[in-house]
Structures are given as C-alpha cells and as structure tokens.
Amino acid sequence: MRPANNDQVSAFARREFLRRGGLVAAGLALGPALLTACGGPGRAGESLTVWWSKGYYEEEDAAAARIIGAWSRATGRAVNLQFYSTPAMGSKLTSAVEAGRPPDIAYHQNARASLFAHQGQLADVSDVVDTLALTPIARSASRFYDNQRQVTSTFATPLLTWTIPIFHWKSMLTEIGLDLREAPRNWDGYWEFWREAQRRADRAGAERPPTAVGWSLSSAMEDTPEHFQYVLRAAGTALLDENNAIDVSGPGVRDGLEYTLRWISDLYSEGYTPRDSISWQSGGNNQVFLNQQVFMTPNGTLSIPGSVKENDPAAWADIGTSGWPEAVGGGAPTALAKFGRIMLFEDAGRVSEAKDLLRHLMDPANVQQYLEDGRGRWYPTLTPLTEQPYWTDNPDPNVRAVHEIFGSEGLAPDWRELSLAYSRVEDLNIWAKSLTRILIDGQDVAKATDDALRQVELLGRQFGAQA
Amino acid sequence: MKTRRSALSTTALVAVGVLLAVWTLLPVYHMLVVSLSPSDELFAGRLWPEDPTLTAFSTVLTEGDFTVERFWLQLWNSLFVAVVSAVGVLAIATLAAFAVARLRPRWAGLLTTSALATYVIPLSFLAIPLYKAMANYNLLGSQWALILATITFGSPYALWVLSQYARASIPSELDEAATIDGAGAWRIYFQIFLPLMRPPMVVVGIYAFLLAWNEYLMAFLFLSEEDSMTLPVTLGNFLNSDQIQWNVMMATALFYALPPVLIYYAFQRNVSSGSTAGGVKN
Incomplete structure (x- = not known):
C-alpha cells in the first residue's frame, strides 16, 4: 500500500502524463487529416x-x-x-x-x-x-x-x-533415334511417342535419364489448369454453353472429365512426368525443361526459347516449337x-x-x-x-x-477468358486438388470426377448466365 | 553411472541441436547454392554448383539487370520504413506500457487485451479496408502509409511484452522514490523507465523492424512508384514471368537477409535476456 501523499503526487503526475500523452495522440491522429487537407502525395491529381x-x-x-x-x-x-x-x-x-x-x-x-x-x-x-x-x-x-x-x-x-505450344529438345530425340516430325498426330500415338522416348533413354543407361513430359499438376502453377483444359477439350468436353455459362449436363461432360483425370493421373503414376511435378512452384516446368530433365513441355508464350536466345544460341536452335496432337477421337488439334x-x-x-x-x-x-x-x-x-x-x-x-x-x-479462347464461373473453378484449384486427391490420397477417379463436377456445377449456379 | 547418463543427455541435446541447425540453415544453404549457380546449372540437383560464379551477386550490387535496377534505392527504402516503424512502435508501446504498468489506470487490463485483439483478424482480410483508409487520408503511394500500418500491427504485441516486463521487473518503489524527489511522470519515463526497459525494448524493436522489413502485401498495395517501393516488392517482381532469374533473385534475397542478421548479432546479449521478458509475473 502506497502512502497517501504519494498517491496525490502520483495522481498529479498521471494527469500530467495523460494530458501530454493525449496531446501527442491528438497530434498523431490529426496528422493524416492534415496531410489530406494539404493534398497529400497519394492520388496523382489531374493526371x-x-x-x-x-x-x-x-x-x-x-x-x-x-x-x-x-x-x-x-x-x-x-x-x-x-x-x-x-x-x-x-x-x-x-x-x-x-x-x-x-x-x-x-x-x-x-x-x-x-x-x-x-x-x-x-x-x-x-x-x-x-x-x-x-x-x-x-x-x-x-x-x-x-x-x-x-x-x-x-x-x-x-x-x-x-x-500454349509444346516445346521439345530436338537433339535429345536425335540421340535416341527419334524425330518429332515422324511422330503420329493422333492423340494416343502422339503421347506414346514421348513415352517411347523415355523408355529408350532409360535403356541407354544415362546417369539421370530424362522424363518424357514436363506436365504440371501443382496447384501453385497457372500452367496446371491450362494443361488440364487441353486434355479436357481434346476429350470433347464442352463445359460452357453458347452463353459461356457452365453447363455440366451436356453430353460427355462427365466422361470427358473422368477421362482427363485418369489420363493425367496415369501419366504421373506411370512416371512419365517428374515426381515433383505435383509440387512445382511457378516456372517448374520451364526449369526442368531447360535443365533437359524432360523431353518436352507445354508452356504459355515463347518465354522458354526466349530465355536462352541471347545467351545460348545453340540451345535456342535446339528447341522445337509445335502445336498439340489431334483430339482424342480425331479432329482438329486443340489450341487455346x-x-x-x-x-x-x-x-x-x-x-x-x-x-x-x-x-x-x-x-x-x-x-x-x-x-x-x-x-x-x-x-x-x-x-x-x-x-x-x-x-x-x-x-x-x-x-x-x-x-x-x-x-x-x-x-x-481459353474458357477462363470467357467465363467468370470457370475462372473461379481455376482460382479454387478444383482440377489440381482433384488430381492430388487421386494421386496422394488414393481417391478413386470416378469419385474424384463426381466431386469435382459437383463443385463446378455449384460455381456455375452461383454465377448464373455469363452472357 | 551419473556421468554416463549426463554424457548421453548431452549427446542427445547436441543431436537435436544439429538437427535443428540443419533444418534452419538448409533453406539458406539452398539460396546460396542457387545464387552461386550459373543460369544453365540452376536446379541441376547438385549439392554445390560445378562451376560456381559470383555473377548474380555482382549483377545485384551493380544494378546490372532491369529487375534490380533500383536495388540500392529500394534497400534504402526498406531500411527507412523499417527503422521509422520500429521507432514508432517503440515510442507508442513504451508510452502505453508506462501508462498501463506504472500509472495503473483502471482500464489498463482492458487496453492491453483489446489491443491484442488486432491479431484476431488476419492482415490479408484487413488489406482492403486499410487500402481504403489510406486512400481517404490521401496516403496511397506514400511510404508513410506503410509505416503507419506497420506501427498499427506492431504496437499491440509490443505493448503486451513491455507492460508485462514493466509490471514484473521494475519495482514500483523506484517511481515512488523519484516522485518524492520531485520527478514528474515524463522524467520518470525518460530517466528511470526507459533505461530499465532496454532489454525488452531491443527485442520489441527488432520485432517491429523485421515486421516492416519483411512486409510485402501492404507495401505492394500502398506504394505505387518504383522509386518508393521496398525490396520485398521487387523480390516479388521476379515472379512476374514463368521464366524466373532464380540466381539473381536468391542473391538479392541473401543481401536482403543481411541487415536483420547483423542487427540481431549486434544486440544478441539484449535479445537473449529480453526475449524472456514478461515470462514471469510477480
């Protein structure tokens, strides 16, 4: 217990402190207001x-x-x-x-x-x-x-x-006696060509044999939904109606989605894309491609050849750029x-x-x-x-x-470019999460398809007609 | 028997220590390896680059690439924002802690607790309201917007740590003696309170400095001109394309990590004593 006289002094000191503190606080609070009144450096006036x-x-x-x-x-x-x-x-x-x-x-x-x-x-x-x-x-x-x-x-x-073209290393194919110009253009034949490239490289006994494809499955990469959509569309899936609204009731939507999930998860589980492609960060496929750890990768823009054009002209000349194969059931190749x-x-x-x-x-x-x-x-x-x-x-x-x-x-046009609802599907990483559930959690592909379809349908209802 | 048990215990502790050190230093080591790697050797999976080069460091120091063309200015901006924020947090928190712990107003407990409630809502949720507030104050584009926001987020924790320390470690008799000798509250604050609060103030100062030093979201939102940007925003710009100059980015990040490390070691003695501040309450 403090003496009474000290309490009195302390009370005075407290009042003084709080008064002066209050003045400082008021000054601080008024500062921004004064800045506002003076015009401030924030908005660039009339420009x-x-x-x-x-x-x-x-x-x-x-x-x-x-x-x-x-x-x-x-x-x-x-x-x-x-x-x-x-x-x-x-x-x-x-x-x-x-x-x-x-x-x-x-x-x-x-x-x-x-x-x-x-x-x-x-x-x-x-x-x-x-x-x-x-x-x-x-x-x-x-x-x-x-x-x-x-x-x-x-x-x-x-x-x-x-x-999103496909880039490949010409010399890597030449080394194992292959040439992309001789690859089949039909869907299955084309991808089998790259699988065969990996198998030949394996048989050649290289210290670190390259993987066939740099396919992005990671939810951290923008490439993942792009690669996914290519397969989805190649499988004949029409997820948007004529008004760019999501319509999952169309013929073949469920089958197309199941095909896509199965095709990509098989590619991964059979080891034809790098094991870490499920956790790549931004630019992961660019890195493995430029390090010649994969024969080919799909990638948006010409950033891959552009990155070596000046510093490594030989590497630049060795990179081939091409389009995608024909659709799964035949027909024109998809190009987004x-x-x-x-x-x-x-x-x-x-x-x-x-x-x-x-x-x-x-x-x-x-x-x-x-x-x-x-x-x-x-x-x-x-x-x-x-x-x-x-x-x-x-x-x-x-x-x-x-x-x-x-x-x-x-x-x-990429569906993301047309439909707000579909862009939400990609923002919420529905495709990458479905692949993770199949490949990491061991979920059945059919179940993952139904789950994904439910979420997509919900987003479609949420945003309604787009056009 | 006792000696053997003690040796075993020491070995176990050393093993845990080594494990923690490796766990902590592995990312830094990885940054170093990437920054020393030539562009064509990035992510080659080697423990040490075959042909290590200092090119990335030289690029950063000489501002030799457009991604780091304002490196020194932006490093200065970061330093300015961090130092002013730390000073601001210390000023507010020491004054508030003094009021709460020494003058003991009735609402002291409520003040400390309610200030901590700031942390209930994640910063990312507050980004848009803060942006709006800064727009209303015409502070968008100014480093003061970032400084004020950082002070807002740094002060509650600082207040809590400092007030706990002040209550637990500074005897109230010191104030009473000074009051009898005629000292006012401000004199007690400056001549008794602040010198005795040095250890937790160092910890809180470093905390506030790092808070501002590492801030990305608010810096990106509030600042507009490249000349006023802080370095974390520039580091974020490296991710602008899928074709990233990882070695230059890592070299920049290593330079950026140096000032906090130097500050930590400069005040190491205070940090070790101050970090336990508020741990024991009388």
Missing part, C-alpha cells in the same frame, strides 16, 4: 492513372512508356504510368476497385475482366472496339456480362494474345488462346479521356511496336498485323510456329 502489367523484357515496359508518353505529349494530358507484376496486380486492382479508387486504365494479362465487368466496374468500350479490325476470336474475348446493368457488351480490349486486355474503369471518372488513350494504344503501329519489343512472345489481336511479315516470315522458327497455331482450325 490519368494507368496500371500496366510489367513485361518480361525491359524493352516491353520502355515501349509502353514511349507509346503512352507520345499520347501525353500530343494531348498535353499528364499520365501517371505504373508497372506492376502480373501475378500481384490482380490483388492491387481488387483492392483499388473495392476502395473506389481504381486506375483510369489497367492493362492486365490475367482474366480479371470477367470479374470486374460482372461487378459493373468497367466502362463499355464498344464505340472504340467496334472500329478495330480484331480477329474474330479476340472480338469474342472482349465481350462480358455486366451483372449490375444486366447487359452483355464490350467491356475490355484485347491488346495481345498468346497460346489467352489474352492481355486493357480495361477502363467507370469509377475513375475520366472515361472519355481514357478512351482517347485506348484508341492510341490500339493503333496498329503502336501495337506492333509493343509486340516487337516483347520479342515475339505475344501474338497480335488485330487482323492486319497477323498478316505482317514479322509474323508470317519471321526468321525465328518459334514465332512462325506460333503463327501457324493461330491459323489452325482448333483455335479457341
């Missing part, structure tokens, strides 16, 4: 805000800055251009949209357009896009359903596109198209100016410049550009191979 997916090459970003800078100088309008990494930009856009502070323009290489259009966040850009000579497939990937306005319209502008889109946000409040910049960005000369500075990793969405010698007669055989794929009969 147009543009968020841009960071390129793989420095020149890509420089090209975007140059093109946007030219518009800024011509119009006298300031632009606040920021580059963000593609995987992380989705979260940044979501936060900004939720906070009511979206950028005026965002260029993103991931299918967020369907979500933002569904939420009524995107400006209708029909008046700009209708004047563009887009390829039919790109035009189909520009239309989305706006659930707020209950309307389907053009809410995004595809700046570029890419596909994915898109990098420009979106204009209504809430930013400067749609008219943003549309003017959009027109400038989609000028064929500017698009071509941007794509060339991306060293041909991407492919144009404007028809006149696809006929340019840069794509038709490019000295790079990989670029020519991609041009050929884009001219193929089986080319179709």
Whole structure:
C-alpha cells in the first residue's frame, strides 16, 4: 500500500502524463487529416492513372512508356504510368476497385475482366472496339456480362494474345533415334511417342535419364489448369454453353472429365512426368525443361526459347516449337488462346479521356511496336498485323510456329477468358486438388470426377448466365 | 553411472541441436547454392554448383539487370520504413506500457487485451479496408502509409511484452522514490523507465523492424512508384514471368537477409535476456 501523499503526487503526475500523452495522440491522429487537407502525395491529381502489367523484357515496359508518353505529349494530358507484376496486380486492382479508387486504365494479362465487368466496374468500350479490325476470336474475348446493368457488351480490349505450344529438345530425340516430325498426330500415338522416348533413354543407361513430359499438376502453377483444359477439350468436353455459362449436363461432360483425370493421373503414376511435378512452384516446368530433365513441355508464350536466345544460341536452335496432337477421337488439334486486355474503369471518372488513350494504344503501329519489343512472345489481336511479315516470315522458327497455331482450325479462347464461373473453378484449384486427391490420397477417379463436377456445377449456379 | 547418463543427455541435446541447425540453415544453404549457380546449372540437383560464379551477386550490387535496377534505392527504402516503424512502435508501446504498468489506470487490463485483439483478424482480410483508409487520408503511394500500418500491427504485441516486463521487473518503489524527489511522470519515463526497459525494448524493436522489413502485401498495395517501393516488392517482381532469374533473385534475397542478421548479432546479449521478458509475473 502506497502512502497517501504519494498517491496525490502520483495522481498529479498521471494527469500530467495523460494530458501530454493525449496531446501527442491528438497530434498523431490529426496528422493524416492534415496531410489530406494539404493534398497529400497519394492520388496523382489531374493526371490519368494507368496500371500496366510489367513485361518480361525491359524493352516491353520502355515501349509502353514511349507509346503512352507520345499520347501525353500530343494531348498535353499528364499520365501517371505504373508497372506492376502480373501475378500481384490482380490483388492491387481488387483492392483499388473495392476502395473506389481504381486506375483510369489497367492493362492486365490475367482474366480479371470477367470479374470486374460482372461487378459493373468497367466502362463499355464498344464505340472504340467496334472500329478495330480484331480477329474474330479476340472480338469474342472482349465481350462480358455486366451483372449490375444486366447487359452483355464490350467491356475490355484485347491488346495481345498468346497460346500454349509444346516445346521439345530436338537433339535429345536425335540421340535416341527419334524425330518429332515422324511422330503420329493422333492423340494416343502422339503421347506414346514421348513415352517411347523415355523408355529408350532409360535403356541407354544415362546417369539421370530424362522424363518424357514436363506436365504440371501443382496447384501453385497457372500452367496446371491450362494443361488440364487441353486434355479436357481434346476429350470433347464442352463445359460452357453458347452463353459461356457452365453447363455440366451436356453430353460427355462427365466422361470427358473422368477421362482427363485418369489420363493425367496415369501419366504421373506411370512416371512419365517428374515426381515433383505435383509440387512445382511457378516456372517448374520451364526449369526442368531447360535443365533437359524432360523431353518436352507445354508452356504459355515463347518465354522458354526466349530465355536462352541471347545467351545460348545453340540451345535456342535446339528447341522445337509445335502445336498439340489431334483430339482424342480425331479432329482438329486443340489450341487455346489467352489474352492481355486493357480495361477502363467507370469509377475513375475520366472515361472519355481514357478512351482517347485506348484508341492510341490500339493503333496498329503502336501495337506492333509493343509486340516487337516483347520479342515475339505475344501474338497480335488485330487482323492486319497477323498478316505482317514479322509474323508470317519471321526468321525465328518459334514465332512462325506460333503463327501457324493461330491459323489452325482448333483455335479457341481459353474458357477462363470467357467465363467468370470457370475462372473461379481455376482460382479454387478444383482440377489440381482433384488430381492430388487421386494421386496422394488414393481417391478413386470416378469419385474424384463426381466431386469435382459437383463443385463446378455449384460455381456455375452461383454465377448464373455469363452472357 | 551419473556421468554416463549426463554424457548421453548431452549427446542427445547436441543431436537435436544439429538437427535443428540443419533444418534452419538448409533453406539458406539452398539460396546460396542457387545464387552461386550459373543460369544453365540452376536446379541441376547438385549439392554445390560445378562451376560456381559470383555473377548474380555482382549483377545485384551493380544494378546490372532491369529487375534490380533500383536495388540500392529500394534497400534504402526498406531500411527507412523499417527503422521509422520500429521507432514508432517503440515510442507508442513504451508510452502505453508506462501508462498501463506504472500509472495503473483502471482500464489498463482492458487496453492491453483489446489491443491484442488486432491479431484476431488476419492482415490479408484487413488489406482492403486499410487500402481504403489510406486512400481517404490521401496516403496511397506514400511510404508513410506503410509505416503507419506497420506501427498499427506492431504496437499491440509490443505493448503486451513491455507492460508485462514493466509490471514484473521494475519495482514500483523506484517511481515512488523519484516522485518524492520531485520527478514528474515524463522524467520518470525518460530517466528511470526507459533505461530499465532496454532489454525488452531491443527485442520489441527488432520485432517491429523485421515486421516492416519483411512486409510485402501492404507495401505492394500502398506504394505505387518504383522509386518508393521496398525490396520485398521487387523480390516479388521476379515472379512476374514463368521464366524466373532464380540466381539473381536468391542473391538479392541473401543481401536482403543481411541487415536483420547483423542487427540481431549486434544486440544478441539484449535479445537473449529480453526475449524472456514478461515470462514471469510477480
């Protein structure tokens, strides 16, 4: 127990301390408000805000800055251009949209357009896009359903596109007496060709014999649902109806899904893809391919040959790029198209100016410049550009191979590009989780198919019609 | 018999220690191996690269690649944010701990407990509300947004540790003696409280420093310009494509890991005594 006089002194000291502490706290609390009143460094005043997916090459970003800078100088309008990494930009856009502070323009290489259009966040850009000579497939990937306005319209502008070719090492096949040009084009024969390559390499007694295929099964990789969808579509599965809504009741959907789960899990359990392909992190298939641990791998864009082109020309020349085999029951090979889109946000409040910049960005000369500075990793969405010698007669055989794929009969937009519900299927990793349950937990394929189908159907019901 | 038992016990402890050391150092070793590997030897599965090279380290130090073209500036940004956050957390937490533990207001227990409730909701859930708050204060794009958010998340734990230590380890007679000698609360705070709180303050300071130093999500959300970004965001940018320069990324990460390690060893003595702060309550 403290003496009474001390209590009095302590009470005084406490009052003094709390009073002064309160003043400091009030000062701290007022700080942000004062910053707000002073304008603060946060929002870039009158300038147009543009968020841009960071390129793989420095020149890509420089090209975007140059093109946007030219518009800024011509119009006298300031632009606040920021580059963000593609995987992380989705979260940044979501936060900004939720906070009511979206950028005026965002260029993103991931299918967020369907979500933002569904939420009524995107400006209708029909008046700009209708004047563009887009390829039919790109035009189909520009239309989305706006659930707020209950309307389907053009809410995004595809700046570029890419596909998922198959890359292989020519010399590795030559060493074991094989050549991809002699491989069967039918589904079973084609994959048996790669299995045979692995068996021959095994028999040759190499210290670390390569595996046939670098097939991604990991839930940490974007490649997994892409690879999965190729098999699903090759098996004749039509998961979306004519309105891009999920429809699991269609003929063959269940069979197609079961075939896909069984085909991929067999590939893994029979050892024709690396054991760790079920736990790869980002770029896992690129790494095993470049280390020649696999004969081939499917991979989006031309990033694989692009990564060795300058430093290792011999390796670059040894990489072959080709399309997928025919569908399971015969017919045109599947070729999926994915898109990098420009979106204009209504809430930013400067749609008219943003549309003017959009027109400038989609000028064929500017698009071509941007794509060339991306060293041909991407492919144009404007028809006149696809006929340019840069794509038709490019000295790079990989670029020519991609041009050929884009001219193929089986080319179709990735379902993720069209349907919000399907993009949720991929975001929730339903395919990768089903494969894990089969391969790790030992679940029966038929049971895994039914479980996956139930979840997909539920998501389809949740989002309803998309278009 | 007793000596034999003691030797066995020591051997078991050493074995556990070695196991823990290997477990802890394996990722760092892996980072080192990858950073020393030439691009064509990454993930070759070797325990040590056949042809080790310092190219990746030199690329980082000379900002020789566009992925690390602002390495030094962003390292400085990280340091600035971390130091200011640590100072902010220490200022708030020591003042609050002093009020709670020494002035003993009626609501002291409630204050400490409710502050800890901040941790009930994961940071990722709060990212969007915080983004909105920073937008309202016009702080988006400013490093102060990141500093204020880090202080918000660092202070409750710091307050709890410091107030427990203050209650348990600093006799109230010291305050009473000082009060009789005419010292006010601020004088007691600066001249008695703070010097005696040094060990837990070092621990809390390092905790707050690391919290800000390693922060990625808020840094990415709140900061816009590359010139104001912190290094974790740049490390995240390496994953922009599926074609990742792992060796340069690992070299950058190793450089980034150095300052916390140096700080830890500089204050090692305080850390070992301060980390038990609040463990015993009188």
